[in-house]
Amino acid sequence: MDLKQFVSKLDKAGDLVRIKRPVSTKYEMAAIMDLVDKTTQQAVLFERPRGYGSPVIGNLLAHRRRFALALGVAEESLHKAYAQRVKRRIKPKVVARGPIMETIVERNVNILKEVPVLTCREGDASPYFSSAVTIARDPVTGVTGMGIYRIQVRGANEVSINFQNPPLTDFLRKAEEKGRELEVAIVVGMDPLTFLASVFPVPPGTDRFEVAGGLSGKAVELVKCRTSDVLVPAGAEFVLEGRIKPGLRVHEGPFGESWGTYQEGRNPVARVTAIMHRKKPIYQALLSYSGEDATLLAMLLEGTLIDSLRAAHPGVVSIAVDKFNRSNLIVSMRKKDSGEPRKLLKEVLSGVPIVKTAVVVDEDIDPNDAQGVGFAIATRFQPKRGIVVVDEARSSSLDPSARPAKSGRVTSKLGIDATRPLSAPKAKFEMIQVSKKAKAAAKDIERLLKRKA
Numbered sequence: 537m538d539l540k541q542f543v544s545k546l547d548k549a550g551d552l553v554r555i556k557r558p559v560s561t562k563y564e565m566a567a568i569m570d571l572v573d574k575t576t577q578q579a580v581l582f583e584r585p586r587g588y589g590s591p592v593i594g595n596l597l598a599h600r601r602r603f604a605l606a607l608g609v610a611e612e613s614l615h616k617a618y619a620q621r622v623k624r625r626i627k628p629k630v631v632a633r634g635p636i637m638e639t640i641v642e643r644n645v646n647i648l649k650e651v652p653v654l655t656c657r658e659g660d661a662s663p664y665f666s667s668a669v670t671i672a673r674d675p676v677t678g679v680t681g682m683g684i685y686r687i688q689v690r691g692a693n694e695v696s697i698n699f700q701n702p703p704l705t706d707f708l709r710k711a712e713e714k715g716r717e718l719e720v721a722i723v724v725g726m727d728p729l730t731f732l733a734s735v736f737p738v739p740p741g742t743d744r745f746e747v748a749g750g751l752s753g754k755a756v757e758l759v760k761c762r763t764s765d766v767l768v769p770a771g772a773e774f775v776l777e778g779r780i781k782p783g784l785r786v787h788e789g790p791f792g793e794s795w796g797t798y799q800e801g802r803n804p805v806a807r808v809t810a811i812m813h814r815k816k817p818i819y820q821a822l823l824s825y826s827g828e829d830a831t832l833l834a835m836l837l838e839g840t841l842i843d844s845l846r847a848a849h850p851g852v853v854s855i856a857v858d859k860f861n862r863s864n865l866i867v868s869m870r871k872k873d874s875g876e877p878r879k880l881l882k883e884v885l886s887g888v889p890i891v892k893t894a895v896v897v898d899e900d901i902d903p904n905d906a907q908g909v910g911f912a913i914a915t916r917f918q919p920k921r922g923i924v925v926v927d928e929a930r931s932s933s934l935d936p937s938a939r940p941a942k943s944g945r946v947t948s949k950l951g952i953d954a955t956r957p958l959s960a961p962k963a964k965f966e967m968i969q970v971s972k973k974a975k976a977a978a979k980d981i982e983r984l985l986k987r988k989a
């Protein structure tokens with residue numbers, strides 16, 4: 537299933553809003569994506585981007601139900617299906633040709649002429665790729681590596697790429713040690729499972745196309761770039777082929793980042809040597825600091841962290857990333873003794889940079905239910921015995937309150953044990969409910985309410 541087929545699926549499922557009027561890529565699309573994200577959380581298809589012939593899809597994966605659709609399972613089964621498939625590995629297959637090669641621009645490359653790159657926030661320095669997957673090969677081993685990196689459009693054929701994390705930071709270092717350029721491919725518009733796999737945490741040296749194959753159950757088909765040996769999905773929508781000059785760093789930003797502040801950096805520059813795209817490409821836009829990057833992050837944490845937590849704490853039931861604060865992790869568990877939640881909190885806070893605060897709740901609380909988590913904090917948490925503070929822990933690079941240190945940025949972190957005491961009667965801490973029977977009978981009212989909205 538390629539991106540276009542997935543968009544048709546969303547349309548059929550009623551999970552897509554079509555915007556038929558002309559909309560500018562500068563600020564206007566972001567405002568509409570933000571509005572839809574905060575209301576129905578549907579995907580948005582801009583059919584007539586002003587100045588461009590290709591449509592733009594936004595909020596593509598802003599809700600878990602769309603990951604379920606991509607995996608072909610019901611939303612209730614997402615957790616189980618994802619946990620199983622993310623462990624599978626299927627090697628990609630190299631093919632001679634693919635739809636991505638339908639249009640090739642090698643002369644007078646002009647990025648903004650071909651690609652409707654969005655400018656989302658008023659403080660952004662320029663148009664930015666925020667959903668692009670940058671792919672390269674390890675200059676020593678030849679293994680393919682990739683990640684999502686923000687990319688600033690600096691000129692007709694020049695971009696700078698925010699390399700903070702491996703694998704591409706390592707690849708560039710290795711290329712620079714040899715005094716060589718690093719060839720990269722900037723890919724926009726992959727099928728949703730390859731997109732998710734492109735940032736799935738894996739041991740160094742793993743080709744994430746194998747994770748993508750495992751998720752979909754089919755080998756990802758790859759083609760070789762026109763001007764380099766980098767392999768890209770044959771069914772992608774846009775590919776920009778580029779070369780990063782060794783040793784050069786330039787000021788990049790500001791860009792409104794996924795923790796909600798503007799960020800700047802000194803980053804490498806790539807010269808774009810060719811652009812390939814489908815005949816009628818669709819551009820995938822991603823609004824940072826929105827439901828989409830929060831959902832992506834939650835899927836990534838869910839796919840990796842839960843296994844390691846369960847290995848040490850078998851009573852862990854599920855985890856969730858707080859919808860309103862992406863640095864807050866909620867863990868629901870059946871604790872075996874009164875000290876276990878605090879032990880788990882210390883481990884998570886010291887071990888996971890992007891988790892700044894964490895809450896442990898009992899197994900009867902759904903960590904995705906903000907009201908339930910609030911209830912647990914209000915009625916089961918006693919600050920004097922339930923708080924954990926971890927100091928000098930590794931931080932996300934996006935937290936401006938963190939302190940720079942030799943090992944990266946460090947921060948103080950907070951854990952909250954919101955579980956009830958084991959010795960107290962359970963009934964005292966039970967959440968009040970409406971009658972289950974009456975609730976089922978009230979379903980028809982729910983339908984009326986939806987119609988009004």
Ligand SMILES: Cc1cc2nc3c(=O)[nH]c(=O)nc-3n(C[C@H](O)[C@H](O)[C@H](O)COP(=O)(O)O)c2cc1C
Binds near residue numbers: 683686698701
């Ligand atoms: C939406 C999104 C945007 C990201 N932007 C950047 C970025 O600008 N720079 C960066 O170094 N990593 C960024 N990342 C993280 C990397 O793409 C990738 O997840 C990280 O390198 C993990 O790889 P590792 O497990 O091999 O360390 C982003 C991730 C997501 C999901």
